[in-house]
Amino acid sequence: MKKNSFQLYRRDFLKSCYKALSFAGIFYLSFQPEKLLFSRENSQYDPTKHWYGMGIDIHKCIGCGRCADACKKENDVPREPIYFRTWIERYVVPIEGETYVDSPNGGIDGFPEFKGDIDILKTYFVPKICNQCAKPPCVQVCPVGATFLSQDGVVLVDEKWCIGCRYCIQACPYGARYLHPVKKVADKCTFCYHRIVKGLLPACVEVCPTQARIFGEVGLQSSPLRRFVRFNDIIVTKQYLNTEPKVYYAGADMEVR
């Protein structure tokens, strides 16, 4: 019987099926496409295995403001000079009298020359950032649980759940939070959470030309942060409030708060 080219015989059909299935099987086993398509990148990331903190070496900070600028670019922080996830303060300590502190535009444009008629004892720059407290008062007060301490020790805000009551902004002793003028929800430093889960550094740490910021694991023996804490005299800001900050300052004196 002459074969019609469009007609399939049962045996041929089964053969084709077998071939297709084998191909599909080999393809599936070798590429696992559903993982490529549906799984998030780095699904191996396990937040319970991390506990992040940051070290800030005041001796190394030159007040260039690259960190604050990088932060705004990385995280779409409004450019207006009243919204910051991180900023740099300049301390001018005179021999006598009050310490002068400023932070023009968060230090992004650098600092103008200090023109005061006083004898200066010392000056230094202090980068400020959310302390990612282990006992965050901002999290405690949130009425809807929109802000929370993640398992890896980062205080985050769920911008889809925040009602914008601003109680957390009031409760933060460090002025680290602001109300996002467009989203109308509380906003703050996330340690660039989208980067750190991929094993990258926060933007401010990445761009710092003098490595004044050290990011890493608080608890891990081999982490650079652990080494930094070990070999420096460390303070945290407003320790008496018992918020257990995880941003550790080396070289800060009593004026820093």
Add this chain to the structure above:
Amino acid sequence: MLDIGVTNMIPEFQHITGYIYPNEFELHWGTLIVVYPYITGLVAGAFILASLERVFNVKVLQPVYRLSLLAALAFLLVAPLPLIIHLGRPERAFEMFLTPSTKSAMAMFGFVYAWYLMVVLLLEIWFDYRKEIVIWSQEKEGLSKYIYKILTLGATDISEPSLNFDAKIGKVITIIGIPSAFLLHGYVGFIFGAVKANPWWSSVLMPIVFLFSAMVSGIALVFLIYMVTSMFRRKEMDMDCLNKLAELLLYAMIIDFSLELLDFTHRLYESEESIKILAELIYSRLFISLIVSQIIIGSLVPMISITWARFFKLPDEMRRMVYFITAILVQVGIFSTRWNVVIGGQLFSKSLRGLTVYKLQLLGIEGLLMAAFLLILPLVILYILCKVLPPWVENEGEFQTSEIET
């Protein structure tokens, strides 16, 4: 010394002195949040006043008993409005009920509020008015007949035992209501007092000071409403009741003022890290609203004038005049108190190095007009409530005689 960078860019900030954190340029809780504790204070105060008559049998206060309850209800209905309007995302306000964070003082607002409105105020008013509502539902004509019919909620039994039951229940509710009123406003004080980040707020006395100032403002409010309504209704004011109100107002003010004085002395004596900036705050930012308005006009002058009017021989006409002006001054004083807490607490930097400014806008959501609207709205509600459920005592008298006739 000015923070050159920002003040050049945003001219409003020229009045900032010293250093403030950059995120502190924007004040987060404005006029609306001043209005909120002011209103809840009036609610709690008016209710506590009403409970005095009921629980402690202060019979002289009978003319203002129902009026206080209705005033409390009218203000309570408006209380959540400033909060909701102030939210960045008001459409998500209901999340506070859906996913309340049990650790948050603020999350409890919804529950305390609902408890107070549903369990305490509405029930108490309903039980108190039940007899009249039933009778009105039978006597009145037209639409109002049906309104009262609905208000009876189907309970039309006004026999002796049932009325006794009402009275008993009413008393129980009031007894539950007093701690609830304390809870409602004490809790508002706690919201501020428990913020350890803010040395101006953080004080264990805050809830108690809030409570007593609530009583002060509540009594003064009922005072005013009673006097104004009597004037418009061309009815004789009950002078015994007014004198009693004046006494209560004075006692509450003495306690309130002493507590605040204690708080002040305590801070000064402990002289913590923040004392310097707080002293600057008082002298350069809050001088008018704290020293002049809250302490002198709102506390000292009223205390002296009530003492004078109540305990010295004065003609009734004069007495009423003094009481009236005093009650107004007290309201000004308590509003200033709320202002000094809410706004004052945000005028200094948490770096304790500088002071900022608050500019009250006329228009807009946080504006003066909105605040005025929110303060007038409860009075409108009260007017309607008084139409539906007349709280006037002589009405009750008339009503009772008519009942006897029938």
